[in-house]
Amino acid sequence: MSDNIIDFTFLQGVKVVDFTQFEAGPSCTETLAWLGADVVKIENPKMGDPGRRLRPGQPDDDPYYFHQFNANKKSVTLNLKSPQGLATVKDMIRAADVVVENFAPGVIERLGLGYEDVKEINPGIIYAQVKGFGEGSPFEKNLAFDMIAQACGGSFSVTGDKDGPPTRPGMSIGDTGTGMLMAITILGALYKRRETGEGHQLQVAMQDAVLHYMRVSLATTGRTGKAAERGGSKVPGISNAPMGLYPCAPGGPNDYVYIMTSRANPEHWDRLLKLIGRENLVGDKRYATPADRQEREDEVDELISVWTRTQTKMEAMRMIGEAGIPAGAVLDTVELNDSDPSFEERGVMQTMSHPIHRPFKMPAWPVRVDGKASRLKSSPVLGEHIDEIMSEWLDLNEAAVAALKDEGAFGS
């Protein structure tokens, strides 16, 4: 198993000063860490990234959330309101390739670390900022969280039952979805910089980033001129029948299988009929074409459900898949953790060993390189890497670091 897992070195030697917090920023810088960059979180000495403690209590109270978005990073605490702390972070920026921040609007500039300031320290810096709303938007000064960005980016409007209210999609596209688009742009800038040495200011807004994931619904609107609708488990505007969720044994809240027959592949319907023991209906004119089946969708769905209710979702997925029809069981988060040993064998899930917290199994970077996965390393303890980074990045000896400590650079 473990020989499937290696240290990725694509970004070896790239230094990232990471001012990010919560998820949109940290998911971006973590991506650079997965690829081998040296990512150093600059944290408030008192509490650190507020993502360490989404639930009340002491620092590091909510390690699971923090682990997910800060694996493979390092941590340096700095009091940015002390002259020594500010000078130290400026020295780090001088040595760095990339700076990333996602503070509330105006905060980084008030710290004296806005792009104009940082560019003077290091003209070749790639300076990346994640905002809630874009500069120039009527809401540019507003705070945003994932749910706000998703509401304003359209994803609520296309999620939920046809006749019900808009619904929150369960994944954090407003946050991680935004972080990925920024990571792509940083990597593009780094590629060019190898040739030119030139720095850039990069900005993305979470609301704008959500649009990028909404393009199928926006295409529907291009075609119809109307707002894309909600459809429960179906996809409004795609008239493949049967398509959707079908209930399975033993009837738990996530015991369903998604089945998708394709209009482009008329055999799917015949194969499905054979599988569910309704071969007698092959060629039946009532269900001959996708349009016929769409017309009688409730009837068709019930035909299939009679069979799926007698199968577990995993068995249904296996049998329907083997019949050449796209199908997928609805897996919940416990099942994702426990039910498929191949996630661990393939390095898609790995277990974090941490100096303080218990071992934690979590998703690692899902793209494999030459068949190998990127090794999961611990998320950092608050301030864990002060000595290492002061030495490696700034070439300070022990006495110099001790002096900075005495002056309060690393403390609150």
Add this chain to the structure above:
Amino acid sequence: MSDNIIDFTFLQGVKVVDFTQFEAGPSCTETLAWLGADVVKIENPKMGDPGRRLRPGQPDDDPYYFHQFNANKKSVTLNLKSPQGLATVKDMIRAADVVVENFAPGVIERLGLGYEDVKEINPGIIYAQVKGFGEGSPFEKNLAFDMIAQACGGSFSVTGDKDGPPTRPGMSIGDTGTGMLMAITILGALYKRRETGEGHQLQVAMQDAVLHYMRVSLATTGRTGKAAERGGSKVPGISNAPMGLYPCAPGGPNDYVYIMTSRANPEHWDRLLKLIGRENLVGDKRYATPADRQEREDEVDELISVWTRTQTKMEAMRMIGEAGIPAGAVLDTVELNDSDPSFEERGVMQTMSHPIHRPFKMPAWPVRVDGKASRLKSSPVLGEHIDEIMSEWLDLNEAAVAALKDEGAFGS
């Protein structure tokens, strides 16, 4: 407006041979095109990318879907089953930096263009493959579409009403979400390759990629040991109250505003009470703490709804936002197109001019570089760039291209 829009040159000179179709692959290669790479779709001469015609009819019947995922690319038709067609694509691969494909399992190998074959032609190639399920998964041979990957990746299980069935999230995370993770990895490989010249095989599975966007729910399971639940518009496990969707005037299907008070910021609740004209409740012990409000959530939600029902969602968003409380209107896809002129002013939405189809407004790459957006260019007409690419990439003169045409390399 238009001086906000420039041609991005981060990937200038990078050549991509693009065998992708539908969305997961095309969204990945389009990203490289946004950043300035030369991305050439290799298309079946008869019909091209099946994403050109999700609805029945002739090629280019569904331009809206195709535009979204193929902007800024070029198209060369090649008959890969003819010796001349296959030889031509191999010549293109010899000249290229990146190959990307997302055919069904086994297809690219049967064409004689699997990684082992391509590596012999060009050892420095970055060869990227998007699969439905990972090699080594029990379902590695199964087909997947966005909905299948989302069902098996967990996102259905955390979307929908608390007591209702799993629900399809409206965004195509299984497709575009996967494409973004592959784009990041390709860019990492390109960065390293500038130094080493080394090629790699990259693979990602759509099911695995969905996990990357499910990490908040997986953190919940880390904490509770239980499957993350659905919560309608609320986020199960986050006990901020009030939080969620509130109905607005005039009561249409998407007339809601998302409000999120923060437990970390007790002033939010007092400010909200003042805004909705219930200053009398400031300090009321029944609602003093987030826990108290959680306890009386229905009551609290009704207090707020009485006020929101008298406001449009845009007015509610504006007023609540100005009071310093995170809030966002639920925008539908027509509103995203029409209601905020800043999307166009900022270059986040741009209009595609196309040689055949009518102009189409769509999202462009949302990350701005030095305040500028990447210019939206047309998606290609099938086979539009044969002459250009044969000349620029392969240095063939007109006579040589004419000979290839006669031999059927570009036709069906």
